[in-house]
Amino acid sequence: MAGIGLSLPSKFTHGPAFSSSIPRSSSSRCYSSSVKMTVSVDETKKTFTLQKSEEAFNAAKELMPGGVNSPVRAFRSVGGQPIIIDSVKGSHMWDIDGNEYIDYVGSWGPAIIGHADDEVLAALAETMKKGTSFGAPCLLENILAQMVISAVPSIEMVRFVNSGTEACMGVLRLARAFTCKMKVIKFEGCYHGHADPFLVKAGSGVATLGLPDSPGVPKSATIDTLTSPYNDITAVENLFNTHKGEIAAVILEPVVGNAGFITPKPEFLNFLQKITKENDALLIFDEVMTGFRLAYGGAQEYFGITPDLTTLGKIIGGGLPVGAYGGRREIMEMVAPAGPMYQAGTLSGNPLAMTAGIHTLKRLQEPGTYDYLDKVTRQLIEGILDAGKAAGHEICGGHISGMFGFFFTDGPVYNFEDAKKSDTSKFARFYRGMLEEGVYFAPSQFEAGFTGLKHTHEDIQRTIDAAEKVFKNL
Missing domain, CATH: 3.40.640.10 (Type I PLP-dependent aspartate aminotransferase-like (Major domain))
Incomplete structure (x- = not known):
């Protein structure tokens, strides 16, 4: 059994019904996985820019250590310009430049029922x-x-x-x-x-x-x-x-x-x-x-x-x-x-x-809650792993309920030493590419991701489509 996405029986029956018939157990698959910040997912979207975020961050660096109040937010491990958030709602967030993102950080976990409910x-x-x-x-x-x-x-x-x-x-x-x-x-x-x-x-x-x-x-x-x-x-x-x-x-x-x-x-x-x-x-x-x-x-x-x-x-x-x-x-x-x-x-x-x-x-406590979280998260992580495999990258990952992660290594990952075998440079390029495509993951290879009840099938599919595009360009 791989060290990611352990398949164990769950004991909960709480939470909205989801039409998919995906089975309950968590996923566990490991496969063999520089993007510039300039354009977005399709021709109808405006050009991706972080000009206002850059100005605000430069000002912040004179006011707060590293320009942030918690270190990972500074994007040191992924490079590029940190985004400055203006508002959130449901499963989405908007930065001060007007870019919209599907959010898989959820304020590092709390937004399980969606932002600004x-x-x-x-x-x-x-x-x-x-x-x-x-x-x-x-x-x-x-x-x-x-x-x-x-x-x-x-x-x-x-x-x-x-x-x-x-x-x-x-x-x-x-x-x-x-x-x-x-x-x-x-x-x-x-x-x-x-x-x-x-x-x-x-x-x-x-x-x-x-x-x-x-x-x-x-x-x-x-x-x-x-x-x-x-x-x-x-x-x-x-x-x-x-x-x-x-x-x-x-x-x-x-x-x-x-x-x-x-x-x-x-x-x-x-x-x-x-x-x-x-x-x-x-x-x-x-x-x-x-x-x-x-x-x-x-x-x-x-x-x-x-x-x-x-x-x-x-x-x-x-x-x-x-x-x-x-x-x-x-x-x-x-x-x-x-x-x-x-x-x-x-x-x-x-x-x-x-x-x-x-x-x-x-x-x-509403019926179907954890079934829904399990199904959308499974759909997400399996889609990302499939896209990485198809593009020839070493990647492994898994999920349990509304928590997931993936590493740029063939795995398995059982501990931190295994995790450090990941190609963090490749993760950084993948991260920046996904950001351009309107998807916000945690800005570190060494952080889990989170889904919530407001993530829709459309959100998940858009994320998988974006991953397929980015993987091809890594």
Whole structure:
């Protein structure tokens, strides 16, 4: 079985019906894969230009480090001019030059029901009339908390925060407080935010920019962070044997999204659950990306593995800044003020993020939701892989539900070292070519892509047609 697009039975029945009869299991195929920014898909479209984006970005570079507020946005790994977004709606986005794109980033995952959903916007407008932040409890926190607890198998109590980074910071401190141990195992290429203990062999922008670690992170902050290749059972066993009785937790993305899209081998998650229990350590799933995306109950529902603790973000805020961590009641009652482990946040549980999250999760409960996501994403990734193969390129990829990825290597890809075999130069040329054709992927070979309920058959077919054109010119 290839290391991408693992085919496992899903356990969800939530969400609109899709007319295609494509089967449910995720795709898994690996095949043998410089474009200039000047023209667009057909003769009827206006000339592709990024003049206004270039002017705005040049100005931004004098105001913000690198001209951006998050590194991958600067297009360093793909080259060319970053696009400056003006507006989004549904599955599409528009830049300040007036170019329109089919969007497969979705604000890095949250836009699962589509950008600027009318119902969510209306609910936010009503909520704003009462205020945007209280710095005090509000009833909306109870509602979203109950929805999260009902959905996610591992969560009996939850604490809301404001970002995925903050959630992972809190869950690490909690794991150490509960176990009275300090060491934690993370996996190469997995990204758990930019807190000091996690910036060791991290994914996301760290991988994209080729930064092995970060200046400013003291050795004392990472001395208790142990690393292993993803999907490597022997390496994890060795770490537990070497550091017997010292490991508080194992944290991982159950499906990696920050080193590209990498799925776990069938036995890997089961092994992690077993070895953590045997060593009185905690298993932590970072489901900031996979939560409510692979299934309504996240990757843990999809794979049938219940961790001790879980971090969430993105989707549960409906596009507004949010994060959360939760788990077994006995562990969560260590968190202040119920217990001695301190963590706080002024904007945590703010009414706007809670409102957007509530209405997003309500939509995800509709029948057929995850069937639809699976079918459109399968159609997309199989079309891209077929187009790459037909043009003679080495390419492999796969998907689970509304999350996908592809690498410019023949694969299989089981871990970050495998992912780094990709032809990143070719990906950059492919990326720029697709941008000209009106398709927006993540500007890095080492990031997963996302579909949503607003992606249509026409969107998918236009994307495949564009890929066929671009592949022929690589």
